[in-house]
Amino acid sequence: MxxxxxxxxxxxxxxxxxxxxxxxxxxxxxxxxxxxxxxxxxxxxxxxxxxxxxxxxxxxxxxxxxxxxxxxxxxxxxxxxxxxxxxxxxxxxxxxxxxxxxxxxxxxxxxxxxxASSAPPSFVEEALAAHRTSVLRSDMVSQVETPRYDPAEISAATAITMPDAPRGWTVRDVQVFPSPSGPSVEIALADRSGEALSLYGIRPGTFEVTKPQTAVSGPLAAAFWQQGPIAYALVGPAGERDELSDAAERLARSLY
Structure with missing residues (x-):
């Protein structure tokens, strides 16, 4: 339209x-x-x-x-x-x-x-929870993963524009989750080395333009940023915090 x-x-x-x-x-x-x-x-x-x-x-x-x-x-x-x-x-x-x-x-x-606050926004914790859920689903035989990824359909249904997965990465599952501010999208990914990552997108109800930052929560790390009305978080192992930050920078640029 x-x-x-x-x-x-x-x-x-x-x-x-x-x-x-x-x-x-x-x-x-x-x-x-x-x-x-x-x-x-x-x-x-x-x-x-x-x-x-x-x-x-x-x-x-x-x-x-x-x-x-x-x-x-x-x-x-x-x-x-x-x-x-x-x-x-x-x-x-x-x-x-x-x-x-x-x-x-x-x-x-x-x-x-x-x-003044340096605490990560609330959507980062939601992204971490979605990542944990996707890891749990991947170990359950009864939970069928949905690797078919259609960004246009996701955008039409949720008003969330998700970036394309980096070259060499594999989409393992795509899920829509509820959140306090509306639907959110979580894409379970595997990078070139097979490491389990996830990319989370949500409309948090605010309008910001921020560069990727990182936060660590136990064994996990999240590189998060916001582009206008949509916020994103790339979640993976805490030991790969720098790699997540670099990948988040590339994903953010790909959306322009």
């Missing part, structure tokens, strides 16, 4: 939470292939959330004056957002003004917990 061109008005409506679900998915898919535009929209989303926090949390650092200033700036920003250049100028002005006032009243603006 042909998708209508993504216009600046669609991006503005996306930031303002005014798009219907289907159009929102189309905008997110478009942004996932355009890192520069995605970074710009992420900055707008962050600005929106900072303003909403200042307006709705009167006890947050910044005092009543900060909330009043945020309301005035938010209204002005909304009117000017129609022009890209003015939007960027307004965004800079908001951060300067809020930062100055917070510094004068209560000290520098605190880093949000979601930014």
């Amino acid at each position: 042909a998708v209508d061109p993504i216009l600046e008005a669609d991006l503005v409506a996306y930031v303002d939470d005014r798009l219907p679900p289907l159009r929102r998915i189309e905008v997110e898919a478009w942004l996932a292939t355009r890192p520069d535009d995605a970074a710009r929209i992420m900055a707008d989303l962050r600005l929106r959330d900072e303003l909403r926090l200042a307006v709705t949390a009167p006890d947050a650092p910044g005092s009543r004056e900060l909330a009043d200033l945020a309301r005035r700036l938010q209204g002005g920003l909304g009117r000017r957002r129609k022009l890209d250049v003015l939007r960027r100028v307004a965004a800079i002005g908001v951060f300067v003004a809020l930062g100055w006032l917070a510094h004068e009243g209560t000290g520098p603006l605190a880093v949000r917990q979601s930014v």
